Amino acid sequence: MVLEIRDLAVTFRTDRGPLRAVDGVSFAVEAGRTLAIVGESGCGKSVTALAAMGLLPGNARLSGSIRLRGREMATLAQAEWRRRRGREIAMVFQEPMTSLNPAFTAGEQIAEVLRLHERLGERAAFDRAIALLDRVRIPDAARRARQYPHQLSGGMRQRVMIAMALACRPRLLIADEPTTALDVTVQAQILALLDELKRETGAAVVLITHDLGIVADHADDVVVMYAGRVAERAPAARLFARPEHPYTVGLLGAAPRIEGGPSRLASIEGTVPDLLRPPEGCRFAPRCPFRGADCIRQPPLAEVEPGHATACWRAPLDRVLAA
Amino acid sequence: MSEPLLELRNLRKYFPLRDALGRRRGAVRAVDGVSLSVARGTVLAIVGESGCGKSTLGRLALRLIEPDVGSVLFEGEDLRALSPAALRARRRDMQLIFQDPFASLDPRMTVGAAIAEPLRLHRIIPRSGEAARVAELLERVGLRPEAARRWPHEFSGGQRQRIAIARALASNPRLVIGDEPVSALDVSVQAQVVNLLADLIRDLGLTFVLISHDLGVVRHIADRVAVMYLGSLVEEAPAEALFAAPRHPYTRALLAAVPGRGLRAPPLEGDVPSPIAPPPGCRFHTRCPHAEAICREQVPALTGEAHRAACHLQDRLPPAPPLREAEPGGERLRRLQSFFQPAGSDA
Numbered sequence A: 001m002v003l004e005i006r007d008l009a010v011t012f013r014t015d016r017g018p019l020r021a022v023d024g025v026s027f028a029v030e031a032g033r034t035l036a037i038v039g040e041s042g043c044g045k046s047v048t049a050l051a052a053m054g055l056l057p058g059n060a061r062l063s064g065s066i067r068l069r070g071r072e073m074a075t076l077a078q079a080e081w082r083r084r085r086g087r088e089i090a091m092v093f094q095e096p097m098t099s100l101n102p103a104f105t106a107g108e109q110i111a112e113v114l115r116l117h118e119r120l121g122e123r124a125a126f127d128r129a130i131a132l133l134d135r136v137r138i139p140d141a142a143r144r145a146r147q148y149p150h151q152l153s154g155g156m157r158q159r160v161m162i163a164m165a166l167a168c169r170p171r172l173l174i175a176d177e178p179t180t181a182l183d184v185t186v187q188a189q190i191l192a193l194l195d196e197l198k199r200e201t202g203a204a205v206v207l208i209t210h211d212l213g214i215v216a217d218h219a220d221d222v223v224v225m226y227a228g229r230v231a232e233r234a235p236a237a238r239l240f241a242r243p244e245h246p247y248t249v250g251l252l253g254a255a256p257r258i259e260g261g262p263s264r265l266a267s268i269e270g271t272v273p274d275l276l277r278p279p280e281g282c283r284f285a286p287r288c289p290f291r292g293a294d295c296i297r298q299p300p301l302a303e304v305e306p307g308h309a310t311a312c313w314r315a316p317l318d319r320v321l322a323a
Numbered sequence B: 001m002s003e004p005l006l007e008l009r010n011l012r013k014y015f016p017l018r019d020a021l022g023r024r025r026g027a028v029r030a031v032d033g034v035s036l037s038v039a040r041g042t043v044l045a046i047v048g049e050s051g052c053g054k055s056t057l058g059r060l061a062l063r064l065i066e067p068d069v070g071s072v073l074f075e076g077e078d079l080r081a082l083s084p085a086a087l088r089a090r091r092r093d094m095q096l097i098f099q100d101p102f103a104s105l106d107p108r109m110t111v112g113a114a115i116a117e118p119l120r121l122h123r124i125i126p127r128s129g130e131a132a133r134v135a136e137l138l139e140r141v142g143l144r145p146e147a148a149r150r151w152p153h154e155f156s157g158g159q160r161q162r163i164a165i166a167r168a169l170a171s172n173p174r175l176v177i178g179d180e181p182v183s184a185l186d187v188s189v190q191a192q193v194v195n196l197l198a199d200l201i202r203d204l205g206l207t208f209v210l211i212s213h214d215l216g217v218v219r220h221i222a223d224r225v226a227v228m229y230l231g232s233l234v235e236e237a238p239a240e241a242l243f244a245a246p247r248h249p250y251t252r253a254l255l256a257a258v259p260g261r262g263l264r265a266p267p268l269e270g271d272v273p274s275p276i277a278p279p280p281g282c283r284f285h286t287r288c289p290h291a292e293a294i295c296r297e298q299v300p301a302l303t304g305e306a307h308r309a310a311c312h313l314q315d316r317l318p319p320a321p322p323l324r325e326a327e328p329g330g331e332r333l334r335r336l337q338s339f340f341q342p343a344g345s346d347a
């Protein structure tokens, strides 16, 4: 396993009290595979990713275990995290503009990473930066390498970020909504590029998205999060064929499809809970059409099938249909 | 077809660019010769990627900005010819819903006051009837009448969008334009608002122009779809026909790029060119996998009757691959999802 997260919990100190953003999250990713974390805004996807990168802000407290290629990271000092981050883990964010330095050219920024991690000289680093830009299919890479971020389109900036991530040959690539800010035709290019690079480098990929279509096309395994917890975890094909958590069922029916479909979308009533005052027991209960008296207790994440786990007292859901 | 409620004739809008000294340096060709009509009681969707001109077209249609060339007809009447007073009276018939539910409501106004504002502005009902009308509108969009006394910041994004819809409906408009009205919402909340819009359109007989980049939402509520690329229409057709048999290579590429139906076609290459200097000939030729010499030289006309497309090769292209029904969950999933239909919401 490249990354193994067990019982991860993250609590933020806020002026309205402690906020448990991530609560008991566990999953693992192997080399050459893509694990998607999917869920709606605020469910803890990014906080999980930041924890796995050792990038949580100062007001966060973390518990649980984060193992990177077998080595426990959760207890590491900041300096050691930093060293590993460049070497073994790389991250691509939603908005490349905020992670690129506007004062340096695309080539200079990639070269800087190479100088640090590969100890290349200035000239050699810049040449390799151009080669990397070419590899992420930036046309006319030598010219683009000399341009500043604001001179590049959104899609090109995201390619620069990916080139920078690749510069340190990571074992683990975490991509947090890497295409959410892009147009759909450019999104398709970037996702195809990430797939191709994963095949070439054998890196493990954690892909964070709120789009189940992207999960279907690009993920091997999926973690569905709801209000800081794992609702369901399964191989992607299995999740779409036999979802076993009511939230997953609702999400699958809520996204309108270009093939058409029922005249009314499945509607998950209400809104996501306030994490400062989460509901007791199953966090989905206030919105769940299958809830019962037992849902006042928290359902454990339990396997319904090897590799397929769900946190719902009703699972397997076929029992609901039989009733 | 009956007389259209809204007709756009050959609209053009360029936004001039100026350098640091204020000298003109070209222009963004946001909308470049678009003609469209919207029949009464129907939903027209305008789709395309960022910068294609769809929002500018919406603003031109409402006359929030003036076109350089072309005219906007509302019930056959040229809006440009109206006096300011007559235009103001017309405004109550046309409303706009914006994307950002956080920016579109004034934080210093209670929800009730925000909804009542258009009622007062257009002197639609006497003050004594205001509270009742506000309560009715709130219920219409699925909120409790008590919401009138509360402030926008007390509501979630989805609830604010419902409030914005209630406000847009207050003056009983005949035309509503929604500029990405559900794009900022999470999928579960988006589904609630899409269902609400579909109900309102049906129950109130609204004529609706939906500006959106989300083809799923478009498929769900539009009767007709217009596809824009770099300021021009490339295709316009009944929704059914456009999704089943898209004619323009750009429309096909857009549909193929929607995630969730397997990776069959290689994605379209390159970025959208700059609208400051769009390519000559067919504006799509730089990215089109079928482009030939003629495409680089001549601007293709929008041809056809009910289904129009602007492509030189439209009659020679191979048929578009059918949209596969990608529903691995099958009957079991459909039955489980039926529990997510709130009883009585079809009212």
Ligand SMILES: Nc1ncnc2c1ncn2[C@@H]1O[C@H](COP(=O)(O)OP(=O)(O)OP(=O)(O)O)[C@@H](O)[C@H]1O
Pocket (backbone or CB within 6 Å): A012, A013, A014, A019, A021, A039, A040, A041, A042, A043, A044, A045, A046, A047, A048, A057, A059, A210, A275
């Ligand atoms: N620095 C912080 N201090 C306090 N609370 C935080 C902090 N960062 C995140 N949170 C809270 O943690 C929860 C989870 O946030 P997170 O950013 O992980 O959500 P997400 O799933 O990535 O959502 P999105 O889809 O909007 O990106 C939210 O309630 C958020 O407000």
Ligand code: SF4
Pocket (backbone or CB within 6 Å): A245, A246, A247, A282, A283, A284, A285, A286, A288, A289, A290, A291, A292, A294, A295, A299, A311, A312, A313, A314, A315
């Ligand atoms: S545990 Fe109960 S409330 Fe939670 S998802 Fe399952 S049925 Fe619904």
Ligand SMILES: [Mg+2]
Pocket (backbone or CB within 6 Å): A045, A046, A047, A176
């Ligand atoms: Mg996030």
